[in-house]
Amino acid sequence: MRFVFKTHYDQDLGLFKHTQHRVCYALLGAIMVALPWLISDYLLGEFTLVLIWSIAGMGLMILIGQTGQASLGHAAFLAIGAYSVVLLQERAGLPFLLAFPLAGLISGVCGALIARPIAKLHGVYLAIATLALGILVEDIIVIAEAWTGGVGGLFAPDIDIFGHTFNKYINPADLYFLILGITVVLVLLYKNLLRSPLGRAFAAIRDSEVSAQAMGVEIAKTKSLSFALSAAYTGLAGALLGHFTGIFNNETFTIIMSINMLMMIVIGGVGSIHGAFFGAAVFVLLPTIIAFARDGLATLGLGNAVVIPGIEAGIFAAILIAFLLFEPLGIYGRWVKIRTWFELFPLARRDMFKRNQSFLKTERTR
Amino acid sequence: MSLLEVSDLTIRFGGLVAVDSVSFTVEPGETFALVGPNGAGKSTLFNLISRIYEPSSGSIRFKGEDLLTAHADQVAGLGIARTFQNIELFEHASVLQNLLVGRHTHRQYSFLSELLFLPRVREQERENRKAVENVIDFLDLQPYRNSLIAGLPYGVRKVVEMGRALALSPTLLLLDEPASGLSVEETNDVAFWIEDMKKLMGITVLMVEHDMSLVSAVSDRVLALADGKTIAVGSAKEVQSHPAVIEAYLGPDSLEVEA
Amino acid sequence: MDFAQLLISGLANGCVYGLIALGFVLIYKATEAINFAQGDMMMLGAFITLALTNDNHMGLPFIPSVLIAIAVMAVFGYLLDALMLRHVFGQPQIAVVILTIAIGYIIRFGAGLIWGHEPQSLHSPLAGQDITIAGIALGLDEIAVIIVTILLTGFLYGFFAHTRTGIAIQAASQNQLAAYYMGVPVRRVYSLVWGLSGVVAAIAGVLFASKGSIDPNTGLLGIKAFAAAVIGGFGSLPGALLGGLIVGVIEPFASRYGPSGYAQIAPYLLLVLVLVFRPHGLLPQVQQKKV
Structure with missing residues (x-):
């Protein structure tokens, strides 16, 4: 067992809790940096995509995990990010270095504007309002054809920073490092949020609005801020996604996409940054794994490599159901349990993580 | 100047008058208790002070300023x-x-x-x-x-x-039934803490409490409510022996039975 | 003339939305779960009927097929609760939302696997027949939809107001623990409600399939019905029907008289407006929390 003897408040304020923690993250960092030399370009592209989806997942996590506000229409902010970054470069002639943060800002401002009227909604009503917004954005993309190219879609240029271009086919490693850098910065900001008063205000709203208010937390303003931050993260992810895929139209950002994002963070583990990454990894790598499995089965002569339409969605949903029934805290929750088991060895007991009997907590009263 | 002045405060929920023109003042540094049977309007009064409910009429002043202009999330910033x-x-x-x-x-x-x-x-x-x-x-x-x-x-x-x-x-601390559901020992702790808050931290306490032993131990003044109306104000002892209070708790004929 | 036909077809559509919304509200009222798979359950009910009655499948007569489908969906709903929903009970609402969305995915995937992804139409005795009343040609299917909806609503009202089970459901929905202490078998009651909503889904499915073709993605209609339920005020049975009718009527009129491209977003625009100005729907069911 490990005991951390704390002698200063800064030990609770720091990013890392103890030496082992530091070593683990240094190792992870080293692996991430060495990755381009370890795996094929195809897999590196998949990993880049995992990072992009992790950013999107963190965006949704701020809203759902931290503030407890549901959103079933977050693909809307992916869309806003993707369209703004391309339009800012093509129409306004801004360089990527300016267009990218601006895309996040625009998405964040949209989030804040949307939050004003809908942040006072709760539960079902909030879920359906965000769902409706997601659907509306899909249709607005088609209607605003002059800007968005409608169903024809929009081509994203290669990312260009001071004359150096990033293309996933030509120099996948460069693109990977760029996105890795952005991801690290966003993770650090998220960490800062968690240890600052704002993060606590978010948690307060999540757990009890009435007492958060009594403690002086401005509910409407704080919720708007949460929507804005969440939308900004998701918008940045959308901008990267737009550049990564190269072309997108209204069908890229459907309501199914929003729901997939939601499922992603639930599988990963709601409420933790790790969860966003685990979920994104499952979400992105699952189709690859299924393809490998199919090929493997075919070579073994089992099953004749039939392509079953929608199998990814089906398996994804089945995994999700399994998690909700057996491990509601997601992959991260399972990870914490395994870690605790090793840390306490041999003192861990089966019922240590037993959940309390819970009764229906009505959401009909507010 | 009184720290908190509540005057003629009234709130109606539909036809029900939950708090009916209640007036009282809380002086700086005192411990003030609200007592009364269930449904007397004690918690409603708290919710009015913390601005969760909007009163139908009347006024609440804190440190001489109108509290009704503050939003629910600004009350804490004022020191409540x-x-x-x-x-x-x-x-x-x-x-x-x-x-x-x-x-x-x-x-x-x-x-x-x-x-x-x-x-x-x-x-x-x-x-x-x-x-x-x-x-x-x-x-x-x-x-x-x-x-x-x-x-x-x-x-x-x-x-x-x-x-x-x-x-x-805070300057003013509102405690809504601090001892409900606690054991005798825990209640004793609460009593000491409330005393210390007053003496060491200079906090004024306004509390709702059913446990009369705690109320008499810590409070300087007590206000008894029944059906939203003030029925008695005074020291714990005075209020406990007030005929209207006994009537409110035990029913109209109880005095004769006891006598 | 034109107006009346639009109105009737809108009302018929609205009834289907209303029935799906009714399924949502039934479950929400009793268990506070939001069943995002309701639309997919409707699709499943329609496909089961189709598989039983269509000539290229089993070719059974229409009415027995419908009855079997209803029974199957009742069992399906019951088991869904008993095997899955019961286990996430007491977790945040969003967990239930996600679980039912995932169940919807699985139903869609299963239906696609069994019946394929091509649109198919149900061989219903109602389909394609018109009758003319006062000079207005009306589809028999549309009239049937409206009549069945009225009958079903009446039946549900009677069930909740006058039967023992109905009252037990109401009790369980108002205060779960108290109902449990009073001897209401809360778990079984909840599963029964799910079974009941399976029945409603099957009926809605048959009615919907009588009016046009279905494919596994038909279930996504549930989103629109969900919007309808919220417009009406989630948690109110008349509200669900009202919301469904409003959404059903607004669609054909928006596509006829509104600018092109806006017809399909009309229900959602309306939803957003309703939520902004009446955050709990037209017939609100939410009370202030007591602290």
Whole structure:
């Protein structure tokens, strides 16, 4: 067992809790940096995509995990990010270095504007309002054809920073490092949020609005801020996604996409940054794994490599159901349990993580 | 000048008059208790002071200023902290985090500096932590510092909620049934704490309580409510022996039975 | 003339939305779960009927097929609760939302696997027949939809107001613990409600399939019905029907008289407006929390 003897408040304020923690993250960092030399370009592209989806997942996590506000229409902010970054470069002639943060800002401002009227909604009503917004954005993309190219879609240029271009086919490693850098910065900001008063205000709203208010937390303003931050993260992810895929139209950002994002963070583990990454990894790598499995089965002569339409969605949903029934805290929750088991060895007991009997907590009263 | 002046406060829910032109004042440094049978309007009065409900008529003044112009989330900033009858803690956070939320009104920097965690934010967090640690020491919450609320027993939650209100460093503390559901020993602790809040921290306490032994032990003045109306004000002893109070608790014929 | 036909077809569509919305509300009222798979359950009910009655499948007569489908969906709903929903009970609402969305995915996937992804139409005795009343040509299917909806609503009202089970459901929905202490078998009651909503889904499915073709993605209609339920005020049975009718009527009129491209977003625009100005729907069911 490990005991951390704390002698200063800064030990609770720091990013890392103890030496082992530091070593683990240094190792992870080293692996991430060495990755381009370890795996094929195809897999590196998949990993880049995992990072992009992790950013999107963190965006949704701020809203759902931290503030407890549901959103079933977050693909809307992916869309806003993707369209703004391309339009800012093509129409306004801004360089990527300016267009990218601006895309996040625009998405964040949209989030804040949307939050004003809908942040006072709760539960079902909030879920359906965000769902409706997601659907509306899909249709607005088609209607605003002059800007968005409608169903024809929009081509994203290669990312260009001071004359150096990033293309996933030509120099996948460069693109990977760029996105890795952005991801690290966003993770650090998220960490800062968690240890600052704002993060606590978010948690307060999540757990009890009435007492958060009594403690002086401005509910409407704080919720708007949460929507804005969440939308900004998701918008940045959308901008990267737009550049990564190269072309997108209204069908890229459907309501199914929003729901997939939601499922992603639930599988990963709601409420933790790790969860966003685990979920994104499952979400992105699952189709690859299924393809490998199919090929493997075919070579073994089992099953004749039939392509079953929608199998990814089906398996994804089945995994999700399994998690909700057996491990509601997601992959991260399972990870914490395994870690605790090793840390306490041999003192861990089966019922240590037993959940309390819970009764229906009505959401009909507010 | 009185710290809190409530005058002619009335609130109606549909046809029901929950609080009916109640007036009282709370002086700085005193412990003031509201007693009365269930449904008398005590908690409603608290919710009116913390601006969760909008009164139908009447006025509330705090430190001489009109409290009714403040929004529910501005009340804490004025120096009024409260607890709730049915504990309203942040379930999925640790005790420490719960208490730190109590410091919310003391935050000074914009969310951008917080996102960047600038050195001054770190300094502010150290200050917050120090303030919270003082509360933890005061209420003997050290063993629970990092426990999640969801796993704590009722009695501890009750104390944590009081701690969260204290972390705000309030001028006026509203305690809604601080001893309900607590054992005799725990109630004694609460009595000592309330005394110390008054003497050591200079906090004025307004509380709702059913436990008359606690009320008589700590309160300077007591106001009895029944059906939303004031029926008696005075020391605990005076109020307890007031005929209207006995009637309200035991029914109209009780005096003759006792006599 | 034109107006009346639009109105009737809108009302018929609205009834289907209303029935799906009714399924949502039934479950929400009793268990506070939001069943995002309701639309997919409707689709499943329609496909089961289709598989039983169509000539290229089993070719059974229409009415027995419908009855079997209803029974199957009742069992399906019951088991869904008993095997899955019961286990996430007491977790945040969003967990239930996600679980039912995932169940919807699985139903869609299963239906695609069994019946393929091509649109198919149900061989219903109602389909394609018109009758003319006062000079207005009306589809028999549309009239049937409206009549069945009225009958079903009446039946549900009677069930909740006058039967023992109905009253037990109401009790369980108002205060779960108290109902449990009073001897209401809360778990079984909840599963029964799910079974009941399976029945409603099957009926809605048959009615919907009588009016046009279905494919596994038909279930996504549930989103529109969900919007309808919220417009009406989630938690109110008349509200669900009202919301469904409003959404059903607004669609054909928006596509006829509104600018092109806006017809399909009309229900959602309306939803957003309703939520902004009446945050709990037209017939609100939410009370202030007591602290």
